[in-house]
Amino acid sequence: MTETSVIEIAALRKRFGRFDALDGLDLELREGEVLGFLGPNGAGKSTTIRILLGLMRRTSGEVRLFGQDPWSRAVHLHRRLAYVPGDVALWPGLTGGQCIDVLGASGAPIDPARREELTQRFELDPSKRVRDYSKGNRQKVALVAALAARAELLVVDEPTSGLDPLMEEVFRECVAERAAEGTSVLLSSHILSEVEVLCQRVTIIRHGKVVTSGDIADLRRMSRTKVHAVTRGPAPDLSRADVSGLETGAAGDGTELSFSVAPDALDDVLPQLLAVGVSTLTVRPPSLDELFLEAYEDRA
Amino acid sequence: MTHATTERAEAAAPGAPGSRGGFGTVLRVQLRTGWAAPVIWVVSLIAGYAATVGAIDGLYGTPEQLATYQATVGSDPAMAAINGTPYGADTLGGVVSNEFGFISAIAIPLMGLLLVARQTRALEEVGLLELLRSRSVGAHAPWMAALLTAVFSSALVGVGMAVTLIAYDVDAADAWLYGTSMTLLGCVFAGLAVFVGQLVLRARGVSSIGVLVIGFAYVTRAIGDVRDSWWKWLSPLAWQQETRPFADDARVWPLAISFGVALAFAVVGLVLVGRRDLGSAVFAARPGRTRASSFAGTALGLALRAHSATVLAWSVGAAAISGVFGAFTDDIADAVAANPALEGMLGGSGSGSANDAYAEMVLLILVFMAMGCLGQAVGRMREEETSGRLETTLARSESRVWWMAAHGLVAMAGAALIVLVGSAVLAWSAGDETHGVVAAGFAYLAAVLVFGALGLLLLGVLPRFTAAIWAVLGVIVFLALLGSTLSLPDWVLALSPVQAVGHLPGEDVSASAEWALVGIAAVLAAVGLVGFRRRDIPS
Numbered sequence: 001m002t003e004t005s006v007i008e009i010a011a012l013r014k015r016f017g018r019f020d021a022l023d024g025l026d027l028e029l030r031e032g033e034v035l036g037f038l039g040p041n042g043a044g045k046s047t048t049i050r051i052l053l054g055l056m057r058r059t060s061g062e063v064r065l066f067g068q069d070p071w072s073r074a075v076h077l078h079r080r081l082a083y084v085p086g087d088v089a090l091w092p093g094l095t096g097g098q099c100i101d102v103l104g105a106s107g108a109p110i111d112p113a114r115r116e117e118l119t120q121r122f123e124l125d126p127s128k129r130v131r132d133y134s135k136g137n138r139q140k141v142a143l144v145a146a147l148a149a150r151a152e153l154l155v156v157d158e159p160t161s162g163l164d165p166l167m168e169e170v171f172r173e174c175v176a177e178r179a180a181e182g183t184s185v186l187l188s189s190h191i192l193s194e195v196e197v198l199c200q201r202v203t204i205i206r207h208g209k210v211v212t213s214g215d216i217a218d219l220r221r222m223s224r225t226k227v228h229a230v231t232r233g234p235a236p237d238l239s240r241a242d243v244s245g246l247e248t249g250a251a252g253d254g255t256e257l258s259f260s261v262a263p264d265a266l267d268d269v270l271p272q273l274l275a276v277g278v279s280t281l282t283v284r285p286p287s288l289d290e291l292f293l294e295a296y297e298d299r300a
Numbered sequence: 301m302t303h304a305t306t307e308r309a310e311a312a313a314p315g316a317p318g319s320r321g322g323f324g325t326v327l328r329v330q331l332r333t334g335w336a337a338p339v340i341w342v343v344s345l346i347a348g349y350a351a352t353v354g355a356i357d358g359l360y361g362t363p364e365q366l367a368t369y370q371a372t373v374g375s376d377p378a379m380a381a382i383n384g385t386p387y388g389a390d391t392l393g394g395v396v397s398n399e400f401g402f403i404s405a406i407a408i409p410l411m412g413l414l415l416v417a418r419q420t421r422a423l424e425e426v427g428l429l430e431l432l433r434s435r436s437v438g439a440h441a442p443w444m445a446a447l448l449t450a451v452f453s454s455a456l457v458g459v460g461m462a463v464t465l466i467a468y469d470v471d472a473a474d475a476w477l478y479g480t481s482m483t484l485l486g487c488v489f490a491g492l493a494v495f496v497g498q499l500v501l502r503a504r505g506v507s508s509i510g511v512l513v514i515g516f517a518y519v520t521r522a523i524g525d526v527r528d529s530w531w532k533w534l535s536p537l538a539w540q541q542e543t544r545p546f547a548d549d550a551r552v553w554p555l556a557i558s559f560g561v562a563l564a565f566a567v568v569g570l571v572l573v574g575r576r577d578l579g580s581a582v583f584a585a586r587p588g589r590t591r592a593s594s595f596a597g598t599a600l601g602l603a604l605r606a607h608s609a610t611v612l613a614w615s616v617g618a619a620a621i622s623g624v625f626g627a628f629t630d631d632i633a634d635a636v637a638a639n640p641a642l643e644g645m646l647g648g649s650g651s652g653s654a655n656d657a658y659a660e661m662v663l664l665i666l667v668f669m670a671m672g673c674l675g676q677a678v679g680r681m682r683e684e685e686t687s688g689r690l691e692t693t694l695a696r697s698e699s700r701v702w703w704m705a706a707h708g709l710v711a712m713a714g715a716a717l718i719v720l721v722g723s724a725v726l727a728w729s730a731g732d733e734t735h736g737v738v739a740a741g742f743a744y745l746a747a748v749l750v751f752g753a754l755g756l757l758l759l760g761v762l763p764r765f766t767a768a769i770w771a772v773l774g775v776i777v778f779l780a781l782l783g784s785t786l787s788l789p790d791w792v793l794a795l796s797p798v799q800a801v802g803h804l805p806g807e808d809v810s811a812s813a814e815w816a817l818v819g820i821a822a823v824l825a826a827v828g829l830v831g832f833r834r835r836d837i838p839s
Contacts, residue, residue, distance in 0.1 A: 017584065053434050056577035075321045075438045083434035089427035092686075093333045102329045106322035107435030131686075142431060155434075 004031050005064070006153050006184045007052060012061035014047055014208075021047045023208040024061070029153075029186055034179045036195035036202035036216075037188040040296050044208040045188045046086060049157055052186075053083060066152075078107045082146035086158035086188075088138040090130040096141045097126030100148075108149035115148035121170050136162035147174050154178060154185045160194055172198060192292045204295045211295045223291040224260040226284040227269070231255050232277035241269045254279065321438030327445040329432075330419045337418065338453040340771070341411040346460035348778055349400055353464050355786040356396050366390045373398065376642055377631040378658040380525040382665075384537070388546030393470045397478060397546065402781055404482060405518060405537050407774075408457065412450050412486035413510035416493035419446035422503035429578060439574050443494055447566060450493070454486025470546075477552065478545035484558035485540040489514070491565030498572035501581040508613060511672075515617050519624050526628050536561070599698055599706040606684070606707065607677050611714030614673040618666050618722035625662045626729025632658055633733055656806035659726065659734045663805075664780055666722035667744050667798060670715035671751045671776065675769045677711035678755035682766040685838045694837065704756065704832050708825065712752045716745050740804035746817035747797035751776070753824035760828030763839055 007029035014022040022044045029035045039045050050056040052065055054074030063070055065077050090099045104110035119126055122140045130138065139162045146154060154175070160168045175198055179185055187195045195202065196216065203213040212219065224244070235248055235255040246259040261269055266283075273281070360366045370390040373379050379386060383401030388394030397404075420442050423429050429442060462479030466472050489510060496509045517535040524532020532538035539558045544550050572582070595601040636642045636654050681704070684690045694700060723741025730737065755769045762768075779788070779796040793799045797820075800813050 050430075050578065055430065055433055056580075057575075074433075075436045078434060078436040081434075083431070085427070085430050085434070087427060088431065090431070091329065091333045091428065094329075098332075102325065103431065103435055105325040105328070106437050 005029065006031050006033075006066060007186065008062070008064040008067075009048070009052075010062040012048070012051065012063060013059045014044075014051060014056065015059045021208055022051075022059075022061075025205060025208060026210055026213075027203050029184055031184055032179075032182050033201065034175070034185040034187060034199045036192075036199035037186055037205070038190065038192060038195065038202055038292070039205040040190055043190075043205045045190075045205065046157055047208075048205075049083075049155055049186070049188060052155065053078070053081075080108060080151060081153040081155060082108050082149035082151040083155045084139070084142045084146045084157065084159060086161060088135075088142040090133075090138055090141060092131035093129065095127055095129050096124060096133065096137070099130060099141050100126065100145045103142075103145040104149070108151040110145065110148045111150055115144060118144045118148050118174065121174070122167060134162070136164065136167070139163060140167070143171065143174075147178060152183060154183055155188075156185070157188045159187065159189065168194075192289060204292065206296060212291075219291055221263060223294075225263055225266060226258070226260050226282075226290075227273075228258045228280070228282040228284075229256075229273055229278050230280040231257065231273065232279055234276065236272040236276050238269060238272065241265050241272070243269065321441050322432075322436050323438075323441045323444060325435075326432070326437060326441040327448065330442075330445050330449060334419055334449075338415055338449055341407075341415070342453050342456045342460070344771075344774060345404075345407060345411070345457045346464070348403065348782070349396075349461050350464045351786055352400050352782055353392070353396050353468055355782075356399060357392055357468055359785070359787075360392070360395055363390075366392070366395065369395055372639070372641055375635060375639055377526045377628055377635050378654065378661070381522045381625055381628045381658075382661050384521060384541045385525045387541070387544040388548075388550075391470070391474075391546045392468060393465050393474055393478060394546035396465075399782065399785055401541075403778065404485075405521070406514060406777075408454065408482055408486045409489040409510075409514045409517070409536070411457070412454055412489035412491075413493045413514075414507060415450035415453060416443075416446045416490050417497065417503050417506040417510070419449070420494075420503075421497045421500075421506050424579060425501070425503050427579075433578060439578070440570055443497070443570060443573050447490055447494055450490035451483075451487050454483045454490065457486065458483030474545045474550060477543055477550060481540040481543045481545065481555060481558070484555055484562060485536060487562040488536045488539075488558050488565070491562040491569070494569035495565040495572075496569075498569050498576060499582045501579075501584065508610075512613075512617070515621065519621060522628070523624060526631050599702050600710070602693070603706040603710040606680055607710050607714055610673055610676050610680075611711075611717060614669050614714075614718045615721045618669050618718045619725045621665060621669075622662060622722040622726035623729045625665075626726045626731075629655055629658065629730040629733040653806070655730075655733050657803075659730065659737050659740070659805055660803055662726055663719075663723065663737070663741055663744055664798065666719050666726075666741065667748060668773070668777055668780075669722070670718040670748045671773050673718055674711055674715045674748070674752040674755055675773055677707070677714070678752075678759055678766055678769055681707050681759055682763065685763065688838070690837060700833050700837070701829050704760065704829055708752065708756050711755075712749060715748050715752060719745055719748060734805065736805040739809070743804050743809045743814060744798070744801055746814045746821070747801050749821040750797040750817050750824065753821040753828065756828035757824045757831070758828070760831035760833075760835070763835070 005028055007027060009025060009027040012022050012025040013020065025044065025048060027037070027048070037045055037048070047056065051058050051063060052070055054070040054077070057071055066080060068077060070077060091102070094102070100110065100115065122144055124137065124140045124144060130141070133141070146156070156175070159171055163171060175185060175187070179198070185198070187198060189195050199216060201213070201215050202219070204211045230251050231254040233254060235257055238246065238259070241261065242265040243259045243261050246257070249256045360369055367390055373386050374389045379398065383398050384405065386394060386398035389398055423442065432442070433439070458479035461482055462475040465475035465478065492513060493506055493510060496506050500506060500509065517537045520531045521535035521537040521541070523529060524535065524538060532542070536558065539554045542554045543552065576582070596605060632654055642654055684693070693703060719741050720738070723738045727734065727737040751772070754772060755766070758766050758769055776796045776798055779793055780798050783793045783796070783799065797817055800817055802810055802813065
């Protein structure tokens with residue numbers, strides 16, 4: 001294995017009739033990495049995953065899974081990966097345990113010991129029939145099958161949409177363990193906090209295009225600090241500094257100010273505030289959630 | 301067992317070329333989850349056929365008796381229209397293939413069609429194939445496995461038929477030709493399901509198109525048989541029938557058409573499935589309206605929306621069949637004029653004329669169609685429940701009883717429409733030759749009501765056995781067409797509501813029977829409604 005990229009996607013397009021589901025998407029997952037794949041509903045996350053799994057065909061662009069074509073080599077490549085769909089549909093007449101057997105009978109082999117352990121940790125009753133399972137329990141069946149598989153790549157779509165907070169925690173632990181063993185993970189979600197603790201990198205898409213992509217630490221550095229202050233005297237002129245969303249209002253003798261500013265520009269802004277004197281000063285560190293919302297809003 | 305599987309999978313894992321694409325896995329899971337359907341089809345078809353052979357052997361045991369059959373039925377256009385041209389009607393095999401002709405013409409194509417559709421498009425529609433295909437399961441595997449099951453089931457039916465005939469001393473070559481022709485008939489429609497399965501998004505679309513093709517096949521075969529025209533060669537049923545297994549001029553070549561068409565459908569379908577996206581179809585869904593009218597939101601409005609397309613489709617089908625079959629009435633009059641013995645033979649079941657008996661047969665087909673529509677409607681209601689939509693509906697301020705009553709009313713009214721439209725077209729098309737056809741159709745509605753009410757009962761009391769309504773329809777059709785031939789005891793025949801109505805329009809309508817049926821329907825529906833109000837949803 002000289003390949004270092006498990007997934008390479010460049011300029012990927014997918015048209016459904018007149019609708020562009022994916023419009024020149026780029027994405028890379030390196031070996032052993034956990035990548036957060038984020039975007040609002042309908043951004044094209046599931047479509048990308050289906051193309052990656054060879055379930056859908058790309059309209060144009062380049063897609064490589066383990067360095068090969070995911071469409072023509074689907075059956076072969078699927079021995080090396082495990083997948084958990086966002087909406088898990090299983091055979092109503094089979095039990096959860098039977099479903100795991102069926103899924104294990106082809107594709108990446110399921111490790112029996114790990115299967116046993118995961119069944120316990122997820123508190124899954126494998127003797128129940130699928131029609132009697134709730135959405136969360138159906139998801140657990142797919143999670144146990146995928147996490148117990150000896151796979152090099154784990155693809156998870158909207159992993160915790162049906163899980164309670166306790167099970168979400170179990171899910172995070174399990175994924176972290178697999179990642180520690182060297183499994184590459186593609187984690188798709190529309191909730192940042194869900195992937196934040198697991199991922200080194202995130203790719204955020206919207207309308208089928210990448211909006212932001214990079215290390216979480218870098219993104220944190222790039223995002224803006226929120227400042228709220230009440231000055232003792234008239235407000236300083238901040239227009240020369242890199243300030244956005246400035247709101248001012250009278251507060252007694254002074255002025256109430258709130259704005260956001262790039263972390264680099266703080267050196268510039270704070271002395272100006274201190275020069276006129278402040279009675280209240282709150283500086284909120286960059287929040288990824290805001291970064292995320294910014295990316296979701298119409299910037300594309 | 302898990303260990304063994306794991307080891308095998310590992311041994312095959314390092315880049316095994318020419319993978320089977322998960323075919324074995326898919327076949328196993330299809331059989332594990334869906335073994336009942338092929339078993340029921342195969343067992344009931346073979347049992348029905350064997351019972352018919354036994355009964356015919358008893359009725360027409362001597363060459364003289366067989367000659368009588370040949371002399372009457374052999375020249376009767378009414379029977380040619382309904383059951384097909386009775387080739388070799390002076391032999392046991394010929395008589396049986398004619399008597400069983402209607403059932404085999406509908407049931408065997410349906411078996412091939414549905415066995416494929418329910419394990420392929422139906423699963424893809426609910427998203428079941430997505431997880432499976434994310435394993436090492438190729439795009440073709442589910443379709444090939446379902447096709448194999450359908451072909452194998454058709455083959456078993458063919459073998460069962462042939463072996464039954466051989467057991468009754470029918471020439472083995474003739475018996476095998478007959479069995480093979482029936483097997484290939486099933487295969488044509490299994491192949492059709494693979495092909496149509498790529499064209500439309502919904503399993504319901506596949507079965508609707510399939511049933512339409514069965515209707516087309518039936519009508520073109522009938523036109524071809526009565527008017528002796530090339531029309532019949534458009535029909536897969538003729539490719540089966542025209543092998544004439546029990547006649548002196550038996551021939552094998554029509555099987556080549558069946559085989560070729562089945563193969564072509566399957567190959568084109570499999571090529572298409574290898575090229576398309578999962579969850580897509582050649583004819584994709586179009587965007588709909590974003591708002592609903594105020595009526596569409598009411599229980600009745602939703603029920604109308606749920607069933608109107610089905611009712612419309614069946615009504616058009618009923619009108620088409622009535623129109624074509626009504627036109628054959630002239631041919632029957634001519635045949636009776638030429639061969640007066642026919643009158644007694646055909647009118648034998650009731651007290652009426654040959655034309656009345658023929659009108660009864662066509663009315664029965666209309667009744668079966670209406671019941672088919674009701675079966676679909678009940679299935680649709682069950683689907684509302686299993687898909688979770690019913691919970692949303694009932695979470696609004698809407699009573700369960702009214703929900704079921706609204707659907708039941710719309711479905712029953714739709715079924716009535718099918719029979720009445722069909723009867724009216726039949727009366728118009730048959731012209732002066734028959735009388736009281738519409739009144740007779742109206743009288744048969746009592747039986748249709750009982751069937752629909754039974755569907756509501758199943759849905760309300762035994763929801764997991766809602767599909768048993770199709771078995772009930774199978775029994776009703778079997779009793780109506782073969783009950784008297786098989787000389788079944790009266791109490792068995794009385795189980796069918798259609799039998800209770802009597803032979804119309806040849807006989808007088810029995811008011812007491814009509815009221816009794818309506819009363820039974822009311823009781824069944826009421827029990828269904830009460831059960832539905834009391835039980836868990838979903839269950």
